[in-house]
Amino acid sequence: MAKNDIKVALIGNPNTGKTSLFNQLTGLTQKVGNYPGVTVDKKKGTCKLSATQNAVITDLPGTYSINPTSIDESIVLKTLLKKDIKESPDVILVVADVENLKRNLLLFSQIKDLEIPTVLAINMVDQMSRKGISIDLTALKEELNTEVVLISARKNQGIKNVKDAIIKCHVAAKASPMCDANYKIDPEYFDKLKAINPNFSLYELWLMVTQKNFPAAISKKEKAQLLSFNKDVSRLKKYQHKETIYRYQEINKVLKKTYIVDKSKATDLRSKLDKVFTHKIFGYLIFFAVLLLIFQSIFDWSSLPMDLIDTTFAELSDFARNNLPMGILSDLIVEGIIPGIGGVIIFIPQIAILFLFIAVLEETGYMSRVVFLMDKIMRRYGMNGKSIIPLISGTACAIPAIMATRTISSWKERLITILVVPFTTCSARLPVYTILISLIIPNTKIFGFYNLQAFTLLMLYALGFVTAILAAYILQKTLKIKSNSFFVVEMPNYKLPSIKNVAFDVLEKTKAFVFGAGKIILALSVVLWFLASNGPSSFKNAEENVTNNIENRQLSATELQQKIGSVKLENSYIGIMGKSIEPAIKPLGYDWKVGIALITSFAAREVFVGTLATIYSVEAEDENTTTIKEKMRSEINPDTGKQRFNFPAGMSLLVFYAFAMQCMATLAIVKRETKTWKWPLIQLFGMTGLAYICSLIVYQILS
Amino acid sequence: MNTIASLGIGEIGYISEGALEHIPLKLLEMGCLPGAEVELIQIAPLKDPIYICVNGSHLAIRKETASQIQILKS
Ligand SMILES: Nc1nc2c(ncn2[C@@H]2O[C@H](COP(=O)(O)OP(=O)(O)OP(=O)(O)O)[C@@H](O)[C@H]2O)c(=O)[nH]1
Ligand SMILES: [Mg+2]
Numbered sequence: 001m002a003k004n005d006i007k008v009a010l011i012g013n014p015n016t017g018k019t020s021l022f023n024q025l026t027g028l029t030q031k032v033g034n035y036p037g038v039t040v041d042k043k044k045g046t047c048k049l050s051a052t053q054n055a056v057i058t059d060l061p062g063t064y065s066i067n068p069t070s071i072d073e074s075i076v077l078k079t080l081l082k083k084d085i086k087e088s089p090d091v092i093l094v095v096a097d098v099e100n101l102k103r104n105l106l107l108f109s110q111i112k113d114l115e116i117p118t119v120l121a122i123n124m125v126d127q128m129s130r131k132g133i134s135i136d137l138t139a140l141k142e143e144l145n146t147e148v149v150l151i152s153a154r155k156n157q158g159i160k161n162v163k164d165a166i167i168k169c170h171v172a173a174k175a176s177p178m179c180d181a182n183y184k185i186d187p188e189y190f191d192k193l194k195a196i197n198p199n200f201s202l203y204e205l206w207l208m209v210t211q212k213n214f215p216a217a218i219s220k221k222e223k224a225q226l227l228s229f230n231k232d233v234s235r236l237k238k239y240q241h242k243e244t245i246y247r248y249q250e251i252n253k254v255l256k257k258t259y260i261v262d263k264s265k266a267t268d269l270r271s272k273l274d275k276v277f278t279h280k281i282f283g284y285l286i287f288f289a290v291l292l293l294i295f296q297s298i299f300d301w302s303s304l305p306m307d308l309i310d311t312t313f314a315e316l317s318d319f320a321r322n323n324l325p326m327g328i329l330s331d332l333i334v335e336g337i338i339p340g341i342g343g344v345i346i347f348i349p350q351i352a353i354l355f356l357f358i359a360v361l362e363e364t365g366y367m368s369r370v371v372f373l374m375d376k377i378m379r380r381y382g383m384n385g386k387s388i389i390p391l392i393s394g395t396a397c398a399i400p401a402i403m404a405t406r407t408i409s410s411w412k413e414r415l416i417t418i419l420v421v422p423f424t425t426c427s428a429r430l431p432v433y434t435i436l437i438s439l440i441i442p443n444t445k446i447f448g449f450y451n452l453q454a455f456t457l458l459m460l461y462a463l464g465f466v467t468a469i470l471a472a473y474i475l476q477k478t479l480k481i482k483s484n485s486f487f488v489v490e491m492p493n494y495k496l497p498s499i500k501n502v503a504f505d506v507l508e509k510t511k512a513f514v515f516g517a518g519k520i521i522l523a524l525s526v527v528l529w530f531l532a533s534n535g536p537s538s539f540k541n542a543e544e545n546v547t548n549n550i551e552n553r554q555l556s557a558t559e560l561q562q563k564i565g566s567v568k569l570e571n572s573y574i575g576i577m578g579k580s581i582e583p584a585i586k587p588l589g590y591d592w593k594v595g596i597a598l599i600t601s602f603a604a605r606e607v608f609v610g611t612l613a614t615i616y617s618v619e620a621e622d623e624n625t626t627t628i629k630e631k632m633r634s635e636i637n638p639d640t641g642k643q644r645f646n647f648p649a650g651m652s653l654l655v656f657y658a659f660a661m662q663c664m665a666t667l668a669i670v671k672r673e674t675k676t677w678k679w680p681l682i683q684l685f686g687m688t689g690l691a692y693i694c695s696l697i698v699y700q701i702l703s
Numbered sequence: 704m705n706t707i708a709s710l711g712i713g714e715i716g717y718i719s720e721g722a723l724e725h726i727p728l729k730l731l732e733m734g735c736l737p738g739a740e741v742e743l744i745q746i747a748p749l750k751d752p753i754y755i756c757v758n759g760s761h762l763a764i765r766k767e768t769a770s771q772i773q774i775l776k777s
Contacts, residue, residue: 376749491761
């Protein structure tokens with residue numbers, strides 16, 4: 001950041017389009033969605049305002065006022081209270097929704113009273129005519145004594161004006177309070193407050209009193225003085241109420257002169273849709289139908305591209321084998337890297353379809369209706385209606401889902417949500433599920449139309465969800481934390497999803513999946529390959545031992561080759577490692593090769609398939625390369641002579657992956673959000689223990 | 704005594720002037736002001752929460768909160 005860059009902070013009510021504007025200004029692609037609480041953390045980007053002037057823009061979580069009630073909102077307060085002078089903004093860009101300007105101006109009036117230069121951007125003006133709204137811009141500028149611009153972040157309109165207004169506002173550096181509400185309530189009281197440190201605006205001092213949040217520039221003595229105002233709590237509360245009423249009165253005065261709504265012109269689609277989506281019976285039916293549709297599509301739409309990718313990678317291995325010079329490097333590529341990477345790439349179609357559905361749901365405004373439908377149920381299990389958003393978005397990845405809990409104001413409800421989110425079936429489990437399902441569940445229709453494989457997948461998602469709810473119930477009964485449960489959620493307008501937003505979202509998430517898993521599998525497959533094709537003396541003598549063994553005399557040449565391959569693998573370093581854990585996992589129906597894949601899965605679940613692919617490729621000494629599915633299908637359990645991935649073992653694996661905590665990144669984020677290692681460790685051992693016990697039961701019953 | 708919780712679907716009421724102290728600050732800031740018109744849009748399937756429109760804000764709040772806010776029925 002250059003010294004003379006203008007620091008701009010984007011502040012506004014939730015869901016007003018701050019992140020959309022941020023993306024337009026900075027060219028970044030931060031997540032946008034049509035429900036309150038999409039952004040829960042700060043994000044910086046740079047923007048060229050003019051030929052000579054740059055700005056550093058900070059996107060912030062949405063908030064209805066500066067008085068925070070949850071973690072995401074308190075980030076805004078901290079930014080405004082100049083905790084850190086280097087970070088404090090030069091210009092505040094308030095983003096308001098044109099449809100609900102009155103409420104948006106409340107926050108604006110609070111920010112104005114902090115006496116920081118402020119630009120007001122009124123967003124979504126593309127909706128004005130449909131809603132019958134008209135604004136007298138010149139009068140509004142005068143009344144509010146600020147730069148005001150009309151924009152449409154989605155349609156990329158008025159962005160240039162925003163840039164100009166920021167520069168103008170910064171140069172003028174004029175910062176006058178809007179209404180100084182407090183003085184009007186009790187001048188004597190507030191004069192005393194102001195006297196404590198006249199370098200701060202009155203409203204800043206008032207916030208320090210009410211929020212007990214102090215900037216570095218406040219001395220110990222001043223802090224004590226400020227805290228003495230805090231003694232009379234009922235008075236504080238009364239003054240806060242009065243202040244809010246007063247602000248609304250001022251805002252009404254301004255809007256009366258500048259803002260006109262012609263109700264007769266407004267078309268109201270919203271109430272019609274709400275009647276259906278939040279209906280007693282249809283509400284739940286629609287929700288269930290949406291879920292069914294998603295799982296059906298995950299299977300139906302993806303089977304063709306997946307098969308294509310699978311065979312392409314098999315051919316690629318063949319091609320590489322035939323065309324690369326023989327040697328270690330070619331072995332590494334053919335047996336390690338190509339199958340490993342193939343085991344990730346193959347799942348792109350399914351993951352992308354899942355992400356597509358989530359993105360569309362998030363963009364339409366439907367998510368908030370689900371929050372409304374589910375609050376009562378979630379509350380019974382120690383959570384909050386808002387917990388449903390993390391539980392749904394957790395089907396993509398637990399990490400953003402855990403971040404999204406920041407909007408839940410009660411610590412107990414938030415903690416419970418964080419702890420149970422990893423039970424939600426995340427996209428990293430999807431690869432494991434689909435490959436196992438395709439091996440053990442026949443591809444037939446049930447009820448005449450619904451794919452049995454898709455139905456099994458749906459049941460696995462249901463299993464994750466139900467377990468999350470039950471775990472929450474137990475936690476609610478055992479955690480001794482007192483905190484108030486409070487629930488107010490704004491219901492956004494329905495919107496047609498913006499294709500651009502949806503496409504970016506799917507692209508970003510899929511990219512993150514591929515590169516995240518790709519990096520791990522690339523490194524792992526090199527290590528795996530090395531450990532699988534090297535070993536102590538028993539490995540080096542394997543070929544000799546097998547050929548010289550009298551028992552093997554009558555084997556054909558190919559059978560002999562296969563025997564050599566598997567004896568070699570068993571005696572390699574990885575084989576020895578796997579063998580040593582085999583006793584623990586044998587009762588679950590797994591052999592040591594699956595055991596290796598379980599171990600690597602603790603780095604990230606999605607490498608399970610890639611790991612198996614690498615191990616099986618090293619083992620297969622013959623020159624035919626087959627697809628991953630065929631390799632798994634033809635794997636034989638020597639104890640029974642049947643398929644390794646038969647029904648009991650497959651089910652046991654499915655259950656293991658449904659419950660086990662196998663994600664380092666999630667553990668790290670839980671540590672960060674809860675600020676102690678206690679909770680991630682409880683998750684790790686609790687979930688994995690549960691997985692072990694349940695898989696054991698499943699396998700023993702079924703086999 | 705009438706409160707927001709006692710409204711039926713589609714009914715309209717006006718928040719009473721005396722209700723101020725009982726309105727949580729957060730709701731007040733979201734536009735739930737004394738004198739404002741409140742319309743009950745929908746009640747969730749399990750009778751809670753409720754979905755209201757007040758001062759242009761469409762909000763879902765719990766019965767528990769709603770029953771603290773007195774209104775005058777029109
Ligand atoms: N019609 C219309 N929709 C818009 C406009 N700008 C943003 N939106 C939509 O409004 C919704 C909210 O946009 P975001 O940019 O995520 O809003 P935000 O203020 O960052 O929201 P939070 O992070 O939750 O506080 C999305 O569905 C956007 O597509 C606009 O100018 N016109
Ligand atoms: Mg945002």
